[in-house]
Amino acid sequence: MEYKQVLDYLLQLEMMGIKLGLENINRLLSFLGNPHKSYPTIHIAGTNGKGSTAAIMESILANSGYRIGLYTSPHLVDFRERIRINGRLIDQKYISDFFTDVQKKYEMINPTFFEAVTALAFAYFKDEKVDLAIIETGMGGRFDATNVITPVVSVITNIDHEHTKHLGTDIGKIAFEKAGIIKNGVPVVTSVRDINAARVIRQACRQKKSNLISVFDETQWVIQEINESKTELDVLTRSQKYYNLRLALPGRHQLENAICGIVAAELAEPSNVKLTPTGAVRGFREIKWPGRLQRVSKSPEVILDVGHNPAAMKTLFEYFKEFYEDRYVITVFGILADKDSNKMLTELGRFTDVFIITKPMTDKAADTDKIARQASHLSGDFQVIPHVRDAVKIAMENARPDDVVLVTGSHYTVGEVLSRLDN
Numbered sequence: 001m002e003y004k005q006v007l008d009y010l011l012q013l014e015m016m017g018i019k020l021g022l023e024n025i026n027r028l029l030s031f032l033g034n035p036h037k038s039y040p041t042i043h044i045a046g047t048n049g050k051g052s053t054a055a056i057m058e059s060i061l062a063n064s065g066y067r068i069g070l071y072t073s074p075h076l077v078d079f080r081e082r083i084r085i086n087g088r089l090i091d092q093k094y095i096s097d098f099f100t101d102v103q104k105k106y107e108m109i110n111p112t113f114f115e116a117v118t119a120l121a122f123a124y125f126k127d128e129k130v131d132l133a134i135i136e137t138g139m140g141g142r143f144d145a146t147n148v149i150t151p152v153v154s155v156i157t158n159i160d161h162e163h164t165k166h167l168g169t170d171i172g173k174i175a176f177e178k179a180g181i182i183k184n185g186v187p188v189v190t191s192v193r194d195i196n197a198a199r200v201i202r203q204a205c206r207q208k209k210s211n212l213i214s215v216f217d218e219t220q221w222v223i224q225e226i227n228e229s230k231t232e233l234d235v236l237t238r239s240q241k242y243y244n245l246r247l248a249l250p251g252r253h254q255l256e257n258a259i260c261g262i263v264a265a266e267l268a269e270p271s272n273v274k275l276t277p278t279g280a281v282r283g284f285r286e287i288k289w290p291g292r293l294q295r296v297s298k299s300p301e302v303i304l305d306v307g308h309n310p311a312a313m314k315t316l317f318e319y320f321k322e323f324y325e326d327r328y329v330i331t332v333f334g335i336l337a338d339k340d341s342n343k344m345l346t347e348l349g350r351f352t353d354v355f356i357i358t359k360p361m362t363d364k365a366a367d368t369d370k371i372a373r374q375a376s377h378l379s380g381d382f383q384v385i386p387h388v389r390d391a392v393k394i395a396m397e398n399a400r401p402d403d404v405v406l407v408t409g410s411h412y413t414v415g416e417v418l419s420r421l422d423n
Contacts, residue, residue, distance in 0.1 A: 001096055001099050001100045001103065002096060003092040003095060003096045006095055006096055006099045007079060009099065009103075010079070010116065010117065013111065013112060013113040013116055014113035015363075016112065016113070017112070018112060018114070018139065019112050020139070020140065020143035020144070021143050022145070022147060022148060024111050024112070024115050024145075025111070025115045025118060025119065025145040025148055026148060027109050028105075028106070028109055028111055028115060028116075028119040029119055029148060031102070031109075032102070032122070032123050035122045035123045035125070035126035036125075036148060036149050038125075038126040039069075039126065039129075039130050039131070039132060040132045040133075040151070040152045040268065040271035040273065041132065041133045041134070041135050041149045041150075041151040041152065042057060042132065042133075042134045042135065042153045042154075042155065042264055042265075042268060043135050043137070043146065043147075043149055043151040043154050043155065043181050044134065044135065044136045044137065044154075044155040044156075044157070045137040045141040045144075045154075045155070045157075045178040045180075045181045046157030046158055046159060046178060046192075047157070047158055047159050047160040047174075047178075047309070047311060048157065048158055048160065048253075048307075048311055048312050048315070049157040049158055049191070049253065049254075049256070049257045049260075050136050050137070050157045051072045051136060051289070052249060052254060052257045052289055052292060053155060053157055053257040053258075053260045053261050053264075054070060054072055054134045054136045054261075055070065055072070055287060055288075055289040056249075056257060056258050056261035056262075056283065056284075056287055057134050057261040057265050058070040058084075058086070058087070059087075059284070059286060059287040060261065060262065060265055060275055060280050060284065061265055061273060061275060061279065061283070062086040062087065062279075062283070063278070063279040063280075063282040063283040063286065064274065064275050064278070064279025064280075064283075065276070065279070066131040067085060067086060067129065067130050067131045068085065068086055068130060068131065068132055068133070068134065068273075069083075069084070069085050069121075069124075069125040069128070069130040069132070069133035069134065070083075070084050070085070070133070070134050071083055071118070071121040071125075071133065071134070071135050071146070072136045073114070073117075073136065073138050075411075076291050076306070076411055076414060076415040076418050076419075077415050077418050077419045080092070080095070082117060082121070083117075083120065083121045083124055085125070085128055087288070090120075090121075090124055094124060094127075098120055098123060098124075099120075102119075112145075114138045114145050115145045118138075118145045118146055121133075121135075131271075131273050132152075132271060132273045135149060135151070137178075137181065140174075140177040140178060140180065141156075141177055141178045141179065141180040141181040142176075142178075142179075142180020142181070143177075143180070144180075144181075146181075147180060147181055150183050150186065151181075151183065151186060152186065152267070152268050152270060152271045153187055153188075153189060153264045153267045153268055154181050154182055154183065154187070154189070154210070155188070155189045155260055155264045156178050156179065156181070156188065156189075156190045156191075156192060156201060157190070157192075157256075157257060157260060158191055158192055158193060158194075158256070158311070159171065159174055159175050159178055159192050159194055159197040160174075160194070160309065160310070160311035171194055171196050171197050172196045172197065172199075172200050174197070175192070175194075175196065175197035175200035175201060176200050176204075178197075178201075179200055179201050182201075182204045182205060182208050182210055183208060183210070184208050184209060184210070185208070185209055185210060186208070186210050187210060187212075187213060187267050188210050188211070188212050188213065189213045189215065189260050189263045189264045189267065190212065190213070190214055190215070190260070191214070191216070191256040191257070191259070191260050192214075193216075198214075213263055213267075215256060215259040215260055215263060218237070218238060218263070219235065219237050219238075219259050219262075219263060220236045221233050221234065221235045221236070221255060221259060222234045224244075226252070227250075227323070228250055228319075228324070229250050229295065230246055230247060230248055230249075230250060231246070231247045231250070231252070231255060232244065232245065232246045232247075233245050235258075235259060235280075237262060237263055237266060239266055240266065240275075240277065242262065242277055242280045242281070244281065245258075245280060245281060245284045246281075246284055246285050247284045247287075248284065248285055248286070248287050248288075249287060249289060249292055249293070250292075250293045250319075251292075251293050251315070251319050252318070252319070252322070253315045253318075254292070258284065262275070262280060290304075290418060291305065291306040291411065291414045291415075291418065292305060292306065293305050293319065296417070296418075296421060297396070297405075299401045300396060300399035300400065300401060300402070300403045300404065300405055301403075301405070302392075302396065302404075302405045302407065303404060303405070303406050304407045304408070304414045304417055304418065305406065305408045305414065306410070306411045306414045307408050307409070308335065308336070308339060308409060308410050308411065309339060309340065309344070310343035310344050310346075310347060313343070313344045313348050313408075314347050316347070316348065316351075316408065317348070317350045317351055320351040320404075320406075321350075321351060324404055325351075327402065327403065327404045328353050328399075328400070328402075328403045328404070329351055329352050329353050329354075329404045330352070330353065330354045330355075330395045330398065330399055330403060330404070330405050330406070331348055331352040331354070331355050331356070331405075331406045331407075331408065332356045332358055332391045332392055332395050332405065332406065332407040332408070332413070333345070333348065333355055333356065333357055333358065333408060333409045333413075334357070334358040334359055334365065334366075334388055334391070334410055334412070334413035335365070335366050335371070335409035335410050335413070336360075336362070336364045336365060336366060336412070337364055337365060337366040337367070338364070339366065339409075339410075341366055341370070341371050341374055344409070345371070345374050345375055345378060346378070348408075349378040349379065349380055352380055352406070353380055353381070354380060354382065354383075354398075355375050355380060355381070355382035355383075356382070356383055356384075356385050356391045356394065356395050357371045357372055357375060357382060357383070357384045357385070358384075358385050358386065358387065358390075358391035358413070359386050359387070359388070360388055360410055360412035360415075361387075361388070361412070361416060362412050364412075365410075365412070368384045371384075372384050388407075388413055388416040388417065389416065389417075389420060392405070392407060392417055395407075
């Protein structure tokens with residue numbers, strides 16, 4: 001199969017939707033010789049921040065001298081972003097050759113999109129002989145296709161309401177699904193704050209005889225300087241002290257993700273992958289994780305953020321309150337239909353002066369008329385511009401040099417903007 005044919009094939013699988021469970025992925029991996037058992041892994045679940053935590057771990061361990069695989073989802077511009085080693089995206093030729101070899105077997109098993117891509121990632125990491133792979137769950141944890149691995153460390157970032165159709169609306173139930181990645185005797189690192197979620201995770205760790213490390217109880221960090229684009233800090237863990245770290249990901253919320261990354265990386269040492277202080281310093285400075293409070297213009301200032309649920313919008317409010325309290329903000333807002341748009345708009349409305357409601361190019365996108373009706377109840381002004389490219393263009397044309405344009409609501413929305421910047 002040619003690379004474009006593979007993408008078309010995967011798109012067809014994606015249109016078939018989600019099917020939680022491990023039967024298909026186990027059959028696929030058995031056919032491939034169980035490649036996921038060939039290298040140590042770190043497994044990450046959570047509502048928000050798991051991708052950033054994974055990227056931070058990749059950066060600090062790669063800068064410590066190791067060959068680190070990273071599997072995340074979704075992508076922003078290029079499908080290959082999902083699977084990479086030390087920052088380098090998987091080769092198109094590998095993808096083409098892989099699906100040419102397995103297509104007939106795949107058709108017999110009838111996998112979902114995520115199952116097919118997960119098997120591809122596991123095989124690639126084996127063939128490329130990684131020292132360790134960092135694996136992010138797609139949804140939940142217990143029945144997620146990635147949950148066939150037995151990692152050296154499990155990580156659970158924050159837990160909030162997300163994917164309620166599949167995971168439930170109760171925080172305790174959502175935490176139970178996320179805690180499904182916890183394995184017998186495998187240590188767990190968490191930055192969960194919610195009391196009910198934390199209780200569920202503690203109980204799961206007791207049942208699995210797994211040591212639980214909360215970054216709030218087991219570490220200390222001292223912020224030396226923080227601004228809208230970076231944070232300089234010192235970090236003290238139980239085993240190491242890291243001084244003069246400069247985290248290139250903006251926002252206080254990224255500090256918890258970064259600390260999770262450091263502690264989990266330290267716990268990976270029994271797999272012969274050892275985080276070094278130099279690796280931590282360089283990894284923090286050199287991390288690149290697009291779409292997370294990413295600045296793409298200075299006058300007016302244009303910020304892209306893939307936040308796609310109420311918890312992420314609350315984080316945006318806290319960030320803008322701290323660094324942009326007196327600035328005029330125009331928010332370009334495009335989301336998917338299964339999101340809690342009303343709560344998201346309410347959080348954004350706390351600092352947004354004008355909304356431009358738009359629709360990303362996907363069948364999953366929310367109806368703009370519905371969003372407009374909800375926005376009409378807020379105090380700020382709004383307008384509807386159907387196409388993302390036009391919405392951003394109009395926002396920038398109407399913004400004064402000192403204003404801020406925020407583009408948020410979905411990976412799809414931010415991805416459209418980034419794809420135009422890359423061309």
